[in-house]
Amino acid sequence: MMTEDRLSMVFAALADPTRRAIIARLAEGDATVTELAEPFSISLPAISRHLKVLERAGLISRSRSGQWRSSTLEAAPLKEATDWMERYRIFWDASFDRLNEHLRRVQQDRARQGQAQDTEKGARQ
Amino acid sequence: MTPEPTYELEISRIFDAPRELVYQAFVDPDQLAEWFGPVGWLVPRDTVEVDARPGGYQRFVMVNAQDPSQRSPVDATFTEVIPNELLVGEQSAEGIQGFEGIATMTLRLEFHDEPGGKTRLELRQGPFSREMEAGSREGWNSSFGKLDDVLAARA
Numbered sequence: 001m002m003t004e005d006r007l008s009m010v011f012a013a014l015a016d017p018t019r020r021a022i023i024a025r026l027a028e029g030d031a032t033v034t035e036l037a038e039p040f041s042i043s044l045p046a047i048s049r050h051l052k053v054l055e056r057a058g059l060i061s062r063s064r065s066g067q068w069r070s071s072t073l074e075a076a077p078l079k080e081a082t083d084w085m086e087r088y089r090i091f092w093d094a095s096f097d098r099l100n101e102h103l104r105r106v107q108q109d110r111a112r113q114g115q116a117q118d119t120e121k122g123a124r125q
Numbered sequence: 126m127t128p129e130p131t132y133e134l135e136i137s138r139i140f141d142a143p144r145e146l147v148y149q150a151f152v153d154p155d156q157l158a159e160w161f162g163p164v165g166w167l168v169p170r171d172t173v174e175v176d177a178r179p180g181g182y183q184r185f186v187m188v189n190a191q192d193p194s195q196r197s198p199v200d201a202t203f204t205e206v207i208p209n210e211l212l213v214g215e216q217s218a219e220g221i222q223g224f225e226g227i228a229t230m231t232l233r234l235e236f237h238d239e240p241g242g243k244t245r246l247e248l249r250q251g252p253f254s255r256e257m258e259a260g261s262r263e264g265w266n267s268s269f270g271k272l273d274d275v276l277a278a279r280a
Contacts, residue, residue, distance in 0.1 A: 011230070085134045088250055094163030096138050096246075099150055102160035103142040106150075 006058065010081045013057035018042070019050050026060060026073040033069065133251030140244045144236045147244045148209045151234065152177040154185075162187045166197075178206050183214060201232065210236055 013019055022036055037047045051071055054060045058077045062069055140147050150156045154173035161168045172186040181203045189195035201214035212234040235247040 085251065088134050089136060091163060092134075092136050092248060092250075095161060096136075096140075098160040098162070098164070099147075100140060102150060102156065103140055103146055106146060106156070107142055 006077070007080060007084055009057040010059060010077050013053050013059055014081065016050070016053075018047075019054055022047075022050060022054065022071075023059060023073060023078075026071055030070045030072050032071075036071065133249060136246075136248040138246050138248075139239055140246060141242075142244060143242050144238055144244045145209050147246060148212075148236050151212060152183075157185065161185070165190050172198075177203060177208070177212070179203055181206070204231075 014023075018040060021039065025031060025036060025039075033044055033047055033051065036051070037044050040047070051060065051062065054071075055062060059074055060071045061074055062071050150160065152175050154175050155170065157175065158168045158170040158173050166187045167190050168185050168187055172184070174182065174184045176182050183199070183201045183203065185199055187197040187199065199216070201216045203212065203214050205211055205213035212232075214232045216230045216232070231249075231251060233247075233249040235249075237245040237247065239245045
């Protein structure tokens with residue numbers, strides 16, 4: 001199990017659209033910095049910085065073969081992140097059951113007040 | 126079959142109440158304290174503060190009813206507010222060196238009319254706020270659809 005801090009680092013890494021694009025690209029297979037930079041209008045050093053963030057979060061690993069350094073997607077931390085999101089689903093489903101009950105009570109109270117006002121009006125007329 | 130993994134949570138739910146009432150349940154502190162959190166958790170009314178406008182906040186503390194030492198504070202900032210229609214809030218992942226201000230969890234709540242005076246609530250929660258603003262959501266969904274397949278195969 002990842003620690004909360006590690007999970008925070010994963011989400012921090014995922015919070016940037018360029019880094020998500022890099023991850024999506026690596027899902028198709030390993031790639032070098034040059035290959036990863038292709039779809040973007042940003043410099044190689046900028047891509048390298050993004051890769052460093054992804055590596056620190058454990059989302060990718062990097063290997064050097066000859067002069068090419070290629071990046072590989074690490075699936076396990078991503079899986080942890082998605083499992084973490086699932087906990088939120090359970091949380092919201094349970095909360096919304098209570099919201100449903102709450103809304104029913106609010107509307108019943110309103111209907112009762114409305115009836116009381118109608119009765120008052122009727123009595124005045 | 127297990128559901129496909131995604132970094133974004135999406136929940137759609139229909140409530141048998143008009144839109145205004147459902148919206149109020151999120152921004153009226155008295156009401157929020159009544160219902161928020163699963164069974165077994167309380168939101169003490171005196172911990173709730175809501176300022177429902179862009180730049181405003183929603184703060185409260187969830188307390189475990191059995192063990193009050195278990196407390197889960199929520200401190201979100203509203204980035205978008207359209208009364209009775211839309212609430213978007215961000216909560217920062219604090220205390221991580223080198224990532225200050227980068228990581229934010231975004232919660233988006235859309236309130237839609239449904240026939241018969243009902244309301245469909247669309248909830249979206251995740252780390253994905255910026256590409257939504259850029260309007261390239263569809264492209265991302267297809268990228269991540271592919272990624273989901275990869276993850277499912279490797280998991």
